[in-house]
Amino acid sequence: MNLAYYPGCALHGSSNDYEQSLRACLETLDVQLKEIDDWICCGATAAHSLNQKLAVALPARNLALAENQGFREMLAPCPMCSMQLLKARKAMAEDEALRRSISEIVELEVHGETQVLNLIQLFEAIGLDRLKAAVKAPLGSMRAACYYGCLLTRPASVVEFDDAEQPRSMEKILEALGGKTVDWNYRTECCGAGMTMANEQTVLELSHKILSNAEAHGANCLVVACPMCHVNLDMKQANIGRRYGVRNVMPVYYLSDVVGLALGFKPEALGINRHFACSADLQVGMSDASPAKRGARATEKAGA
Amino acid sequence: MAAGMDAPPTRLIRLLQLGLAEAALRAQAIWQCVSCQTCATRCPKSVDCAGVMDALRQLSVERGVATRQQQRIVLFQKAFLSNIRRNGRLNELELIAEFKLSTFLRGRSLSFLLKDATLAPQLMKRKKFHLVGEKVHDRAVVARIFARCMDGSHS
Numbered sequence: 001m002n003l004a005y006y007p008g009c010a011l012h013g014s015s016n017d018y019e020q021s022l023r024a025c026l027e028t029l030d031v032q033l034k035e036i037d038d039w040i041c042c043g044a045t046a047a048h049s050l051n052q053k054l055a056v057a058l059p060a061r062n063l064a065l066a067e068n069q070g071f072r073e074m075l076a077p078c079p080m081c082s083m084q085l086l087k088a089r090k091a092m093a094e095d096e097a098l099r100r101s102i103s104e105i106v107e108l109e110v111h112g113e114t115q116v117l118n119l120i121q122l123f124e125a126i127g128l129d130r131l132k133a134a135v136k137a138p139l140g141s142m143r144a145a146c147y148y149g150c151l152l153t154r155p156a157s158v159v160e161f162d163d164a165e166q167p168r169s170m171e172k173i174l175e176a177l178g179g180k181t182v183d184w185n186y187r188t189e190c191c192g193a194g195m196t197m198a199n200e201q202t203v204l205e206l207s208h209k210i211l212s213n214a215e216a217h218g219a220n221c222l223v224v225a226c227p228m229c230h231v232n233l234d235m236k237q238a239n240i241g242r243r244y245g246v247r248n249v250m251p252v253y254y255l256s257d258v259v260g261l262a263l264g265f266k267p268e269a270l271g272i273n274r275h276f277a278c279s280a281d282l283q284v285g286m287s288d289a290s291p292a293k294r295g296a297r298a299t300e301k302a303g304a
Numbered sequence: 305m306a307a308g309m310d311a312p313p314t315r316l317i318r319l320l321q322l323g324l325a326e327a328a329l330r331a332q333a334i335w336q337c338v339s340c341q342t343c344a345t346r347c348p349k350s351v352d353c354a355g356v357m358d359a360l361r362q363l364s365v366e367r368g369v370a371t372r373q374q375q376r377i378v379l380f381q382k383a384f385l386s387n388i389r390r391n392g393r394l395n396e397l398e399l400i401a402e403f404k405l406s407t408f409l410r411g412r413s414l415s416f417l418l419k420d421a422t423l424a425p426q427l428m429k430r431k432k433f434h435l436v437g438e439k440v441h442d443r444a445v446v447a448r449i450f451a452r453c454m455d456g457s458h459s
Binding site for chain 2: 047061155
């Protein structure tokens with residue numbers, strides 16, 4: 001499999017651990033990623049909050065670059081990027097005048113023919129049977145709370161992926177890897193997304209609810225497929241703990257981390273040692289780490 | 305998310321239906337909104353509430369009516385865009401510096417200025433922070449795209 005790769009700014013910035021683990025997994029699974037040459041930022045929340053045209057033009061430039069570089073499919077592992085790309089694609093498909101105007105603005109003809117995949121969809125395309133066959137270290141004692149957040153499944157009319165209220169796609173992957181998943185209530189609630197700096201209070205409150213609900217339902221880790229979710233739930237976990245008086249540490253893994261662990265990679269090879277809510281016992285999926293043991297660990301202090 | 309809002313999406317939509325756009329623009333909610341798309345997904349009338357939120361934010365900035373409390377988030381989004389306009393990709397260090405400086409100049413809050421200072425070395429230790437950010441090669445085209453979209457030089 002050969003596909004275009006749109007990393008987005010986060011995966012080349014403070015979420016480069018996500019890129020590390022997905023590259024490790026995909027290489028093993030014979031997926032060749034070709035980074036789109038000279039890709040630009042999708043504009044994220046800033047663009048759609050401040051300028052509607054820019055919110056279409058920035059992702060459209062990337063769609064056009066991928067088309068021009070001969071790709072029919074692209075992986076956008078950040079749900080913010082993939083949603084923005086799909087939203088621009090849909091807007092242009094429904095409005096030919098807009099498509100023409102945007103093509104002029106971005107100085108490239110945009111046809112909007114490139115398919116955009118999130119990481120879950122890529123693993124599905126690889127095939128759960130193939131994943132299962134490649135497992136070297138089943139995730140025996142993992143009881144994962146699969147956390148989808150907002151933009152993987154919403155808006156449903158744009159992303160057309162899984163079920164917006166009761167998604168199951170990540171659970172199916174985890175189960176194929178020999179892990180257990182828990183039923184819990186906050187799978188599609190928002191963590192506060194890109195408000196980490198501008199409105200930290202909201203992020204801490206929302207993320208606290210997510211972490212404590214996962215814990216209350218017996219999870220021993222969270223699994224996410226979004227760099228912003230990871231920042232809020234992992235990097236901010238120490239702040240959350242201080243504010244709400246929580247001592248337990250909940251490891252937060254990217255989906256590619258747990259796939260990588262099951263494929264036999266060491267945590268360091270996946271960048272798991274670079275997480276914040278990190279533990280002495282990294283191999284939560286591979287050993288018999290009990291929740292009690294988890295509570296005994298001290299989280300590293302993150303920020304004031 | 306609606307739970308903590310002074311005017312949840314249902315109320316904002318009602319205000320707009322009644323022609324009370326000024327009241328909607330003054331609501332803290334439009335900048336508290338984290339664009340999680342839940343309101344649009346669950347609206348029984350299929351109103352794109354999240355899209356309405358975007359439109360209200362854009363109008364709020366255009367008309368310069370954001371309240372003092374809302375300014376911090378407006379400044380963050382503006383710093384984000386000016387960063388992309390310059391580099392083509394987000395440079396996190398520059399974004400933080402620009403955002404912190406602009407909020408400091410406005411509010412003179414030293415504690416907010418220094419709040420995340422201890423985070424930088426921790427990110428650096430984890431090789432998650434780059435002193436020199438990435439830039440795209442063709443920054444001129446990025447600048448032209450921004451000019452066409454934001455400065456009204458393209459209809």
